[in-house]
Amino acid sequence: MIYFKLPFDENLYTTDHHLNTDSVCFYSFDNAQQLNFPGNIVELSPEEFEKASITNESLPDNKDHFTAETKTEYLQKLEKVIEVIKENELPKLVLSRRKIFTDFSNIDLKQGFKNLCTSYPNAFRYMFIDDENAWMGAFSEVLGKFNKITHQFETMSLAGTLPVSESWSEKEIEEQKPVSGYIKNILKNYAVHIEESDTYDHISGNIKHLRTDFKAEIKPEEVDKIIQELHPTPAVCGIPKDFCKENIQKFEKFPRELYAGYIKIETEDTIYYFVNLRCAKLYRNSVHLFVGGGITAQSNPEKEWIETELKSQAVLKNLVLG
Template identity: 55%
Template sequence: MILFRFPFGDDFYTLNKDSENPAVHFFPFDEAETINFKGSIAIISEEKVISDPLFTDEINSVIPKKFQREKKDHYIQKLQEVIAFIKQNQLSKLVISRRKTVDYSVISSAKKLDLSCSFLQLCQNYPNAFVYLFHQNGICWMGAFSELLGKFNKKTSEFETMSLAGTLPVNENWTSKEIEEQWPVTDYISTILKKFSANVQQSGTYDHHSGNIKHLRTDFKMKTEAQYLNEIISELHPTPAVCGIPKEFCKKAILGFEAVPRELYSGYIRIETETEIQFFVNLRCAQFFRNGAILYVGGGITAKSNPDDEWRETELKSEAILKNLVTA
């Protein structure tokens, strides 16, 4: 079963099982194994979200015993190696992720997670985000994020996307590190889009707030044909905001530095309605188990990065999900 809400939307959606056509697709970072949801998109009331047993049933799976918690000192050491690698290969940026485990007893003595209310809490506190919750075949994920990989209007043939990178607490001022992190993302997206249109509109760069943190954002618009949509998305993913530049070189480097697969984190979600096809980058997300949750976070590492600051950034990002978890 799946729930979702579009950015700045008031309605909650699910899928009616009246169609065999997949309407929602979850692509992992490596695009190896897609999770698909069939049916037609339908509005669901808040009352139904709270009361429907399909969303309140207890999760049976547990965090695998082989899972290793990543401690701060280990992460700091790895980032020092990453920074040396970046300097040696003259990279502008390499994105490194980590996983954080959370025991529900840390949140509340109740120790039982209320997924439906957690979903609604995320919707309330992140109005500009795409928010989702799904529970299928023992796999349960939830996320809230506002990075758009692409949006295609079927009637006007207009395609939109954004460059979103650089992270700071909302009350801090931008430094050259964040500006230099966001610029290659903007340049990368601009170069790709110009392959498909002679008239690409690009906005100025501005602040994009997401809860307790902010990013630098630049918007793009262009006209294109539907037949090119999959090719555009294939070229955009993974963007430098979740991978690095050059793309293929950085993807291989990520496999070397990250001990475990990213799963759905930093992959993307495709949703098709009657009027639009939208693609959202799957960030600020977590996988849920009976005995706890695994939160996925990451950061863009540059030659100027400070490992302690990067650790703090990932801790701030984890709060997007962590602070909105509701227990029964």
């Protein structure tokens, strides 16, 4: 079962389980895993959602038995990553970790999802449970949006993170620039004219990012190809892509699974591709929160740790744990 809300849309949707179409698909960071939810997208009333049987018993048992990294371990790893960045003159490398929370005996899944939807109205918000997986998340980065009628393709450059009250420094500004350049270099191979917005603040709960929007008219048959070129973007991987992917596998303690992958939602006239960032994998007895940050030569490990702690609250503060 899957439940989701589109950005700035308070209607609740699910799929009707018809086997002739897959309207909702989740792709893992490494593209090795794909989860399809069969059926057409249908709207669900609040009353129908309340009647649905979504309890703690629906969640899978945790068979992974991962142990979270300590702060000291993570800071030491960041120092090594910064060395690699400096040695290879990388603009950015994205490092992530799992924050594992076990101090509870029950999760109120319905209320947690409703809280998440209220907290992030501008995000794609979802919760799904199947035989082996249960995930919940909310994030507003659009990897791609394609209008089937006008053939207009939209995407965004989203990078740099600070608490809402703080001012941007050179570190965040420099972190966002190569993300914009990366997107433009891909789009120019598919479109004659690319429309680019000014860079502005994108608020997401208790934190903000730097954002630049891009629009271009492209051929329908090239949409999936563009998405494959865009993913993983520098915002979730780094630059250059292949070198950073290799180092992510080398340095990160856990597989990312669906974290930093993307979600494809296809409606009658639009195809959406959302980056799966502020998310958590749910078990009966533990919550695995996936968090990360863009590391540059100017990064301060202590500040990077604080940033991941802030990001972990995006889902955790909305969960109702007993």
